[in-house]
Amino acid sequence: MVSAEYDEPVETRELRYFVAVAEELHFGRAAQRLAMTQPPLSRAIQQLERRLGVVLLHRTARAVALTEAGSVLLREARLALDAVEAAERRTRRAAGDRPGVVLAVKAGASRELLSELLHAYAAEPGAVAVEVMLCGPGEPESLLRTGRADVALLHRPYDTTAGFDTEDLHTEQQVVVLPKGHPLADRAYLSSAEVNAQTDLPLPRWPGRDGGHPDGPGPQVRDHTQLFQLIALGLACAVVPESLRDQLRDDHAIVPVPDAPAVTTVIAWPPHSRSKAVADLVRTATRL
Template identity: 50%
Template sequence: MDRVETRELAYFVAVAEALHFGRAAEGLGLAQPALSKAVRSLERRLDVTLFERTSRRVELTPAGEVLLGEARKALAAVAAAARRAQRAGRGVPYLALAAKPGGDAGLLARVLHRYETDPSAVPVELVPAHEDRVPMLHDGRADVALLHTPFDDAAGLATEELRAEPRSALLPPQHHLARRAILQLADLRGEPVGRWGGYPDDGGVEITDLAKLLRVTARGRAVAVLPKSVLDTLEHNLVTVPVVDAAPARLLLAWPQGSPSPAVAALVRAAREVAAGYRSTNTSDRSLRPVGMADRPRGR
């Protein structure tokens, strides 16, 4: 089989994501006939049909579905190789750490302080990430990242859990649920949801800025279900009510599996030590205890 070029994979992915040759060609800056010809050439060389084409729509075949997943991985790996080679060529090593603002559960400063004492430590560049951090790990924009499950998909990554904590609903004081002592996820069905890495079940509007999330919630346009550590850092005049059946938010340090970097290994060691110390000094922490009726919602 002739070697498949990354350019061909990029063309294929563009069409697969748009499911429209015209829109994909426009996004790539190509003429549509040239894009169609390139995809047909790829199909001939692979000896499979990647798209079912009609006059009304374009759909992926089973072979196309498989190739889409693999092509995304391959393109990310190529991008990562190029970025890491460029960084190595500059001769000044550093570690790129992607984190969502306000999403470190108060542990990042302690982790970095511990990390700086390791002989393998290099300078850390914090990369504020308002987007999904998982692709940043795969394509080389980040060496390590702080993720929250169940919101982020950490499949295919190596991870170290730093903290697990409950989640609470953030509500305006006038909301009909604001005077409840506890809530369940079923109570929030049908509510407009503002998602700051906060509520994976019913879609909703992704809000990447906490200040905006507070404004939207205060106006009654959305509710949010957030980790306790995030809510504790916010100054607000809203009400928080524990959601007792929400899966705990788990803060993970994540990095690409098989990373050979001694600096990454040093950061993982530091994170593991800090997390263990946090757990040992917070044995009375109620963060994962079911909330009882005596626990009242909090407003500021």
Template identity: 45%
Template sequence: MNELETRQLRYFVAVAEELHFGRAAERLGMAQPPLSRAIRELEHQLGVALLKRTTRQVALTPAGQVLLGDARNVLDAISAAGRRAQHAGEPEPRLRLALKADIDGGLLAQILDTYAHDEAALAVELVLGPFGDQAPALYDGRADAALLLDPVDQHGLDYESLLTEPFLIALAATDPLAARLSLRLADLAGRTLPDGSPAEEGPAHRSHSRTAVRDQLSDPVRGHTPTPGTVQDASDLPQILRLVELSRIVCFLPVSVTRRYARPEVAYLPVDDLAPATLAVAWPQTSHSPAVAAFVRAAATVAAAAPRETQDNTDNTHLTPDNHSGAGSLMGRGHGTAS
């Protein structure tokens, strides 16, 4: 078998993700006939069928599903290699930190200040993006480290847990539930989250594997029909909170975020059977950057020194640093390869 080419993989991934040759061709900026020929040639080269084609639909075969996962990883690795080579060749190297604005547990300023005093520190460039974009930024080389929530599946990543804090539900102050002291997920029946999913299901399962993240970004409301007034771009928090005020949606937020967005029209309540949010610092397993290791140390040091309990004037929840993590991975506990 001849070696596969990057072009073939790009063509196949586009068709496999769109499951439609016309849309895939448009996405690639090419005509449909040569794309169809290229996929047939790829199947002939591999000796297996990658797609099931009918007059109505295109579907992946088991072989196609395997190739899709591997092809995505290969394309990510190629993209990351190019970006990291460019970054390494810059006259003034920087550490690129991916995060969603406000998702830092209130620690970012302290972390940056602590990091700046390390002899291995570089200037920090913030790579801001919507929720869920932080892991992809590590995979494709846009970022060297990231602050993110709940790295459930950290395939290809190492991480340190920094801070565990409650999720609160944001409701319109006029919502009948707002009069309660606390809720359970079942109480939220009939209410909708920004992505269109039922609120009683809780926050969407967050997997940061390459495949899961790409699936979520390409189809953020898979399995759900958005209702009028929902927001598929969950990066615009002021817009989301405005819709909460109007009783169009509800949303889950870490308690540290709610403290920054106190509004008389929004009630923030604890949900007794909802798992907490865990803030973590993550980086590629292949990283051996002293600057990344220094940033991880700074983040762990600041989190370990944070107050164990911080009272908020709108609820009785607490911020609780996860002291089971600290700087353990950098001391050989088993997570870290950044050093």
């Protein structure tokens, strides 16, 4: 008779396999990434497809492509795997460690606010050690979801706050950073359209969620230090929140861009957090 596997539960192993294939779009490379060989991987994906009763990938001998359902599963599987990893991590933390909170912040962002927050929180009664985790753009969300961090500072609209509880801390306008002496540097303000229209200074490309840089002109950039160095060299310009001005050197010039979207710094934490330390940190932050 035909297998009764249709209602059997999905295992995380299968989800990990699928995510690898969906990201690589190549069974061989995915297998390599998973430290295994290609045949069992092919079989596992077939089994997953049979189990779900859904075609996840279009295979031609030359290329592999996600189906509609496949791209849904890719997104959902990442969330599910993050949740499993978080379960693991938070359980370990609950057992061994002495208390302590991990706060994730993008390197270089919100410096002033961060130092105020750390000082104010340290003065609170019952404050525990705060480990600040500096990370690249787009990372803090993932760190929160996987339980590597307990709380984070995010920046709307750049970061996506979906799935977290948040409190707004601070809103600021954006400015364009130019090399000193650039023709536009004397303007009282600029519009986003003008910034995008000028062609002598390209906008930088930040890494996406997958760690890869999007295609296009302009230098690849990983953090603000790199960015500002490129700008000082006259190789780029960028629109950034105005609070970054205190990281600029005197070979930079800034011009307000009033119609660029305002940036709101928020403190974010996983929605089911029961940690007193996180709650205290949030309360302290909102009172600054």
